[in-house]
Amino acid sequence: MAGYAVVVELKDGSARKVTLEMLAEARRLAGDSGGEVAAIALGALAPGEAERLASYGADTIVHVEGESLAPYATEAHAAGVKAAVDRAKPETLFLGATSQGKDLAPRVSARLRVGLGSDCTGFELRSGDLIAKRPIFAGKAFAKVSWNAARPRIATVRPNTFTPLQPDGSRKAQVEKVSMPDVKARARVVGFEKSEGEMLDLTEANIIVSGGRAMQGPENFEILRKLCKVLGATLGASRAAVDAGWIDHSHQVGQTGKVVNPTVYFAIGISGAIQHLAGMSSSRTIVAINKDKDAPIFKVASYGIVGDLYQVVPLLTEEFRKSLKE
Numbered sequence: 001m002a003g004y005a006v007v008v009e010l011k012d013g014s015a016r017k018v019t020l021e022m023l024a025e026a027r028r029l030a031g032d033s034g035g036e037v038a039a040i041a042l043g044a045l046a047p048g049e050a051e052r053l054a055s056y057g058a059d060t061i062v063h064v065e066g067e068s069l070a071p072y073a074t075e076a077h078a079a080g081v082k083a084a085v086d087r088a089k090p091e092t093l094f095l096g097a098t099s100q101g102k103d104l105a106p107r108v109s110a111r112l113r114v115g116l117g118s119d120c121t122g123f124e125l126r127s128g129d130l131i132a133k134r135p136i137f138a139g140k141a142f143a144k145v146s147w148n149a150a151r152p153r154i155a156t157v158r159p160n161t162f163t164p165l166q167p168d169g170s171r172k173a174q175v176e177k178v179s180m181p182d183v184k185a186r187a188r189v190v191g192f193e194k195s196e197g198e199m200l201d202l203t204e205a206n207i208i209v210s211g212g213r214a215m216q217g218p219e220n221f222e223i224l225r226k227l228c229k230v231l232g233a234t235l236g237a238s239r240a241a242v243d244a245g246w247i248d249h250s251h252q253v254g255q256t257g258k259v260v261n262p263t264v265y266f267a268i269g270i271s272g273a274i275q276h277l278a279g280m281s282s283s284r285t286i287v288a289i290n291k292d293k294d295a296p297i298f299k300v301a302s303y304g305i306v307g308d309l310y311q312v313v314p315l316l317t318e319e320f321r322k323s324l325k326e
């Protein structure tokens with residue numbers, strides 16, 4: 001019986017970074033309570049992936065196989081997770097607070113009739129009870145949640161919150177195969193479209209450069225794309241820019257966009273409305289560029305530049321280009 005289990009989020013058969021982050025946190029908690037950590041993988045794994053999961057902290061890989069698991073379908077994956085939970089019997093089950101995890105976790109929790117803590121950013125054990133911290137009221141406050149006696153406790157974990165362990169190639173995991181019957185899914189994902197060239201997904205990005213209404217049109221986002229290129233950053237946007245049709249909704253950060261958690265977030269020509277803050281206020285460092293010194297974004301910013309973005313951003317880009325070359 002595993003103390004903790006992590007549902008592996010796969011992309012082309014390889015675990016996404018959020019999985020490695022959850023394994024690290026599960027390992028830390030398991031270390032405190034002496035439990036084991038299982039990784040639940042659904043569908044085909046790339047060669048060497050089970051070994052990779054072991055090196056990042058999994059003691060057991062519960063590998064669920066079945067025709068219905070590809071392409072992704074909520075009902076099939078929920079049935080797959082249930083089959084794995086029946087096998088591994090974890091006390092606690094983590095899923096990423098990603099598009100997929102947010103789709104899957106409520107279904108799994110309803111199916112197992114257990115509680116779900118969503119979008120958690122911290123965990124602690126108090127006399128054997130797991131307490132999770134989750135941002136509420138658009139990041140203005142934190143709630144601490146615990147679970148009743150039903151097991152497993154399910155939590156979705158905000159990406160970029162925890163740091164993956166250093167991989168240890170000497171760690172080995174036992175692989176347990178679980179097969180599942182065919183599930184008739186009412187809806188399936190038919191494909192993925194890459195939104196912006198080589199940029200990382202917003203939820204996985206370490207650095208994000210976001211533009212708001214002050215960009216005035218789609219053409220001016222080129223200024224931000226140049227900065228992104230120099231920094232290896234991902235491009236984000238406020239809803240004002242998205243609603244104006246200047247940039248695709250997949251770039252929107254905020255309450256009705258994506259919740260991001262990068263190391264550095266640049267808010268450029270963005271006022272800092274509460275709905276925007278809901279998506280980015282947990283970023284480790286926030287850099288705001290705004291010509292209005294009283295803009296609310298400066299209240300959450302670690303660094304602020306009061307100035308016209310059309311002068312400041314090209315200068316910054318040039319300075320970063322020079323210093324990163326050195």
Ligand SMILES: Cc1cc2nc3c(=O)[nH]c(=O)nc-3n(C[C@H](O)[C@H](O)[C@H](O)COP(=O)(O)OP(=O)(O)OC[C@H]3O[C@@H](n4cnc5c(N)ncnc54)[C@H](O)[C@@H]3O)c2cc1C
Pocket residue numbers: 211212213214237238239240241252253254255256257258268269270271272273274275276279289290291292295307308309310
């Ligand atoms: C239910 C609901 C959900 C919402 N969800 C979201 C969401 O997910 N994400 C989101 O972002 N918003 C969301 N909004 C909208 C939100 O309330 C704001 O309207 C929006 O965030 C404003 O975008 P903005 O900061 O780009 O524009 P503005 O508020 O217009 O701010 C533009 C800023 O640019 C500055 N500026 C202008 N020119 C320059 C220049 N040349 N150089 C530097 N600075 C300049 C101005 O001083 C100003 O501070 C939501 C609203 C509602 C009601």
